[in-house]
Amino acid sequence: MARAAQAPRAQYDVQRLLAVAVTVFIERGYDGTSMEDLARAAGITKSSIYHHVESKEQLLRLAVDRALEALFAVTEEEGVSQGRAIVRLGYVLGRVVEVLCAELPYVTLLLRVRGNTETERWALERRREFDRFVRGIVVEAAADGDLRADLSPALVERLALGMINSITEWYHPGRVDIGELKATVVTIVGAGLRGAE
Amino acid sequence: MARAAQAPRAQYDVQRLLAVAVTVFIERGYDGTSMEDLARAAGITKSSIYHHVESKEQLLRLAVDRALEALFAVTEEEGVSQGRAIVRLGYVLGRVVEVLCAELPYVTLLLRVRGNTETERWALERRREFDRFVRGIVVEAAADGDLRADLSPALVERLALGMINSITEWYHPGRVDIGELKATVVTIVGAGLRGAE
């Protein structure tokens, strides 16, 4: 539970510093993290941090930008434009699980952003844009008759993405198999949407 | 988007002050909220707030305690001890949706707590306790053969509660019917767990 001193081996560049910062941001919250906290975790002084970045907010911006890039990359993949909507939906949701696990700390931070600063408001808007992309596919699936008639597409999108996003609350690499995780999510959502009874 | 001045009609007691504080905590985050922010939102001064509570942290404690009380009350209800586990699971999940909507701001705050202070660590531990309660029912349902064999009970519990908890991210009273919301959640999860294909 105690945060031990970090190995001060190599010197820092922005990416290494960012990795440390994101870890601390997740542990203590962005607002709850002081530059002094970051300095301690990185094993350097506050001043040294300012050699690499202009501000604390820039660290946040770099982090959420990385997460957003990874998510929007999915919207350009072949799997999102091939085949029936219900199949494409399964593809996208599975890929989001994978991106979330691959870029865990960055996506985790993105999902915790609330909108206090300009950076946070921009991140929230881009997140909503991604959500709308997914919702579009759910709407298509509904039009295809592949969604139970008693389910609202908008609600389904929110609950499905909410389930997936909640993975950041507990996932640790290695403790759960990503394949199983992805399969479980797609099974629950997939069966739930078409579901028999 | 701008936070207008609050109606300063009545004088404050702890509960009224708490309601205002929780709203601001959700909007700006607990750490991101200053006592000055609270004072402005409440239409009184910082000093006046300290007449009602000992500290900012006490406001957080009162809030998360209210949420936890509401959640744990569900574990004492008849519906959690009657009938097949899979039925009891549906009951509990549905009730959590209802509690979440009924106590929205308090539960929202509870779910955002990260563990910086003693209060937050205590809240996290009680949350985990509730999660274990739900997991126990999922395990029973699996033993009854009412859960697809390829699904891990622990994973199912996390994803199901994660889906439900994510409702706090977007729910606003009146904008969505609670009955529909509850039905959609129980349908998706229920069909997903037993699911045919």
Next chain:
DNA sequence: GTCTATATTACGATAGAC
């Protein structure tokens, strides 16, 4: 129950030496 005024500390960020 609310106010003005203030003590005290912590914070983000900068200056300038090495």
Next chain:
DNA sequence: GTCTATCGTAATATAGAC
């Protein structure tokens, strides 16, 4: 690239009048 020292501000909380 990192350091020590420090500036200016904003934070939590208290004292004491009304």
